[in-house]
Amino acid sequence: HPFPRTEFLTTVARLRDAPGDAVAEVAFVGRSNAGKSSAINTLAGKTRLAYVSKTPGRTQHLNYFSVAPDRYFVDLPGYGFAKAPQDVRKQWDGLLGPYLQTREQLKGLVIIMDIRRPLTEMDWQMLEWFAPTGRAVHVLLSKADKVSRQEQTKTLRQVKADLADLGCPVSVQLFSSLKRTGVAEAATVMKRWLGL
Numbered sequence: 001h002p003f004p005r006t007e008f009l010t011t012v013a014r015l016r017d018a019p020g021d022a023v024a025e026v027a028f029v030g031r032s033n034a035g036k037s038s039a040i041n042t043l044a045g046k047t048r049l050a051y052v053s054k055t056p057g058r059t060q061h062l063n064y065f066s067v068a069p070d071r072y073f074v075d076l077p078g079y080g081f082a083k084a085p086q087d088v089r090k091q092w093d094g095l096l097g098p099y100l101q102t103r104e105q106l107k108g109l110v111i112i113m114d115i116r117r118p119l120t121e122m123d124w125q126m127l128e129w130f131a132p133t134g135r136a137v138h139v140l141l142s143k144a145d146k147v148s149r150q151e152q153t154k155t156l157r158q159v160k161a162d163l164a165d166l167g168c169p170v171s172v173q174l175f176s177s178l179k180r181t182g183v184a185e186a187a188t189v190m191k192r193w194l195g196l
C-alpha cells in the first residue's frame, strides 16, 4: 500500500477551515458509487478509512486525510444526489468550485469513473470547470475487473482520445480496488503531485 500512514483528519464545510499547514494536496471526485472510497482505502491499505466521508453531515463537505506530514488527500462530495447538471452547479457555486479554483495547495484532481460508464454528463461538467485552472487531471477507470481485457483496452484508448483536447495535462489509467490493479501507477502520479 503506497500511503500506509493515511489517517482521517477533518471535515471542512467552509474553505477557510481547510488545513493551513498544507504543502500539497490531491483531490478525489466522481459519481457516487464509482468506487472513490474503495480507491482511497486501497491506496491507504485501510478497509474502512474513506467511508467516514459517507457518514451523515460529511457527504457534502471536503473530507481531509493526512497521507504524510503536511500532505493531504481531499475526498470531495460525490455527484450522487445530483440528478441534473444544475445540481452539480449548486455544489460548484458553494464549496466545490471555490475549492477547486482557488486552493493553492491543490496540485491535481483525480476523477474516478466506473469503467462501464466513463465520462458521464457530470464528469464532463467537472472537467470543463476544472480544466481552465491548467492543473493536472488523472482519471481512474475503476472496477476494471468488471470487464474483459479487450474492453479495458478499448475504453482506455477511447477515454484518452476523448480527453486529448481538454487543455490541461490529462492522464488516464485502469484501476481495480478488488484486484489491486493500477495501484502503483496511481501512486506514482499522486506522489509526484505531492512532492513525495
Ligand code: GDP
Pocket: 030, 031, 032, 033, 034, 035, 036, 037, 038, 039, 078, 142, 143, 144, 145, 146, 175, 176, 177, 178, 179
Ligand atoms: P463511492 O461511492 O464512489 O465511494 O464508491 P465505493 O467505493 O463505495 O464503491 C461502490 C461499490 O462498488 C461498492 O459496492 C464497492 O464494493 C464496489 N467496488 C468499488 N471498487 C471496486 C472494484 O475495483 N471492483 C469491483 N468489482 N467492485 C468495486
